[in-house]
Amino acid sequence: MKRIKESRIGVNTIVALGLIPLSGFAMDIFIPSLPDMAAKLHASPSAIQLTLSLFIISYGVSQLIVGGLLDTYGRYWPNLISMLVFSAASFVIAYSSSLQVIYAMRILQGFTIAVIAVSKRTFFLDMFKGELLKKYTSMFSVIWAIAPIVAPFLGGFFQTGWGWSSNFIFLGCFGLFFFVIELIVGGESLKAAQPFSPRTILTSYGNMLKTPDFTSGMIILGLTYAMVLLYGMCSPFLIENRLHFAPTVTGYCSLFSGVSVMIGGSLSRMLIDKPFMRKLLLASGLQLITVAVLIPLTLYYHSLWTLLLYVFLLHSAAGFIFNNLMSYCLIRFPQYAGKASGLVGGGFGIVTSIFSSLLVNTVNITNQAMLGCAYTVLVVLVLLILVKTKWKGAEEPVFKPAISGEK
DSSP states (O other), rough: OOOOOOGGHHHHHHHHHTTTHHHHHHHHTTTHHHHHHHTTTTTTTTHHHHHHHHHHHHHHHHHHHEEEEEEEEHHHHHHHHHHHHHHHHHHHHHOHHHHHHHHHHHHHHHHHHHHHHHHHHHHHHHHOOOHHHHHTTTTTHHHHTTTHHHHHHHHHHHHHHTTTTTHHHHHHHHHHHHHHHHHHHOOBBOSSOOOOOOHHEEEEEHHHHHHHHHHHHHHHHHHHHHHHHHHHHHHIIIIIIIIIOHHHHHHHHHHHHHHHHHHHHHHHHHHTSOOOOHHHHHHHHHHHHHHHHHHHHHHHOOHHHHHHHHHHHHHHHHHHHHHHHHHHHHHOOOOGGGHHHHHHHHHHHHHHHHHHHHHHHHHOSHHHHHHHHHHHHHHHHHHHHHHHSSSSSSSSOOOOOSOOOOO
């Protein structure tokens, strides 16, 4: 077994950090290309938007099983194979004219990125302890946030210059580059393999899912992230087809969306000592007021500025709620910390995909007012679940940042 050499721990750490945003890049980079894909592939907008949903479902479900497999078979070879398969799937998408083939490759991409993401997160748990581990894991959320900020901007540039397929060629080259680096300097970080026990994993998941506040928190995480994904699915058509701007503008607006989410997450860290329920209800109430004001307004007047007002107010509040509830869920079961992380990551991804796809396919989002109506469904559900759920110790300001480095 090829183990990581002591002298190469530093470069492997850089590689691991470099791969953390890959899931966001694979999801967001081709958002500015959605109208072009629909035109070139002779498909409806909802059919193209399904490529996002299938990826998230695959990525979310795969995380539920990947952790146990990597504890048994190691991190290095599954990660290496996954990078090569991810790269191949990206090139197949780029040169395919069949929507069914693209769907299949997006599902495959979701699985391979789940393997890559989980293996790289566990790399830090394998190699570092104590304060050094906390130092690195505290960087995860910041580095991951780079993808939804940079990827659509980069995708708009590729779309303008070379068309939708160039985004997937970039992803294929990205995967190949890291595959070669990993092949040269990488190695196994797992100290001792563990027997794979589906029964133990399922029992732990069952105990957590039976706990109302944990399950409610996971559902709200999915609903808040669905707001961001819903915008990603619809914004290219609203900006490029309705407002007649170039794909690069879609990229700039998606960058603004990512910055808004980051602002909300950063604000939640600043207000970490404030009463839990009070601040979440305030953020959710702000979202409700926003849609109540903007839906009537955008029925009669809409522009890029009204769309960005939706984005800033709703997405920053979503980022605020998301970060607080991610903290809550991760520390809710300290005895299942690792499994809780996998269940939350996979569970909220599935919820996000279901609700975003359902709204895109049932609400005819052809203007900003209808986008506001779709947002309203998510906002009301979040508020209802917040109010109806009994949160354990909710008024005790004991919640830690979403990434705490605890095993």
